[in-house]
Amino acid sequence: MHLHPLLAQAESFLPHGYCYLWRPGVLGLHLVSDSIITLSYYSIPVGLVWFVQRRHDLPFNWMFWLFAIFIAGCGTTHLMEIWTLWHPDYWLAGATKAVTALASIGTAVALVPLLPKAARLPSPTQLADSNRELTRANRELETFSYSVSHDLRAPLRAIDGFARLLEEDHGATLAPEAARLLAVIRGNAAHMGKLIDDLLAFSRLERKELERTTLDFTELAQGVVNELQRGHQPVAVAIGPFPAARGDRALIRQVLMNLIGNAFKFSERRPDPQVEIGSQHADGETIYFVKDNGAGFDMQYADKLFGVFQRLHRVEEFEGTGVGLALAKRIIQRHGGRIWCEGRVNGGATFYFTIPN
């Protein structure tokens, strides 16, 4: 009979139990201890893997996998210790040790460059400190917008109100030019009121928690379009189709309201205004777009469009405060997405955005 060389060798080895002269005391001591070590060494990797899977944000999570492999290897060497008490498979036991040795060397070597990086990670105390600092700054911002909200509106109401009273009480005796000047005052008060409201909406957004739910884009876009179509000259609108998405309904509706509102605003002077709201699939993500055939813009100003109070048109040309696109950008950013645009002067504009799921 031809035996495999390893097995042939095994026949000449004695089980490890012989070394202990099969004495139940010492045999039991090794058996119980190795069993406990094996069980513990196998349970630690399970815990580590569970931990790594739970914490996707963990830095250096591959290191935890290395630890898991290394510790499981150690467990297996102890399992082999038990096996060889009765079965003299010392080559197999040695091979197990060799694998564990490789894993431990790998782990040890990988740990060297990692340690300084790990030491630089902020500790929970440092994080708590900067968190407290942020909370304080946030509270200050809240106080600030509170006073903006309250104190900046009151004088505006007085300007608008008293200009109106002047019109009401003395309108009959006012020269036409005086009446026009009054109207200019009121128009500016109203515009500033709108600026304050928009700016407050922008700052409120920073403090609002996102409430992600399943979004029906077709329904959202249709609702916005219906609202905008009211009292507006007819615009040819194409909507959808859209895949399912998740996001904060009120905020995404706000984005659509701002983008579609712009599309309406900048195309309304065309004889055939057209607005398209749709989606396309590229590189594994859904890109939503709002496209119009309106006034468009010069691409060299494209990055300015999303800044707060940045406008490319004079107020007399197109109404607006310059906050809408900044607000849309902030909302998309808070969803972890991107927003960008393409346009040509008098050639329409297209705004694109993504919302990662």
Place this chain on the structure above:
Amino acid sequence: MSDGQPVDILLVEDNANDVELTLRALRKHNLAEKVEVLRDGAEAIEYFFNPEAVAEWETRRPRVVLLDLKLPKVDGLEVLRRLKADERTRSLPVVLITSSRELPDVAAAYRLGANSYIVKPVDFEAFAQAVSKVGLYWVLLNETLP
């Protein structure tokens, strides 16, 4: 303060311009006759809680309190808290009329038992309309406790 005439609307407002605009809006609907104006939170507390107030309660009791939030000395929320904590004044309708649209204010006001919360529009037309609607509703339409 009260000259023995029954009061319909008690306006607690520190901003003189807003007082004038509010009265003007109410006058358009003949609601400005029985309006008492207080200029800060401390005056409001006095009006409701000093010993005279208890004696003259029948004439002092307004049909509605229009309360600004941000007031000198004692702020609007504190006045609201005192009003809703006292058995005698709890049933008074209190309408907060304020510039603040900030959520914590709205939440705090309702938690304390505010009956309504109105944000003052900047536009006078809208402001006048809001004030007169509030006046018409609470003074003419709403039944108060006898």
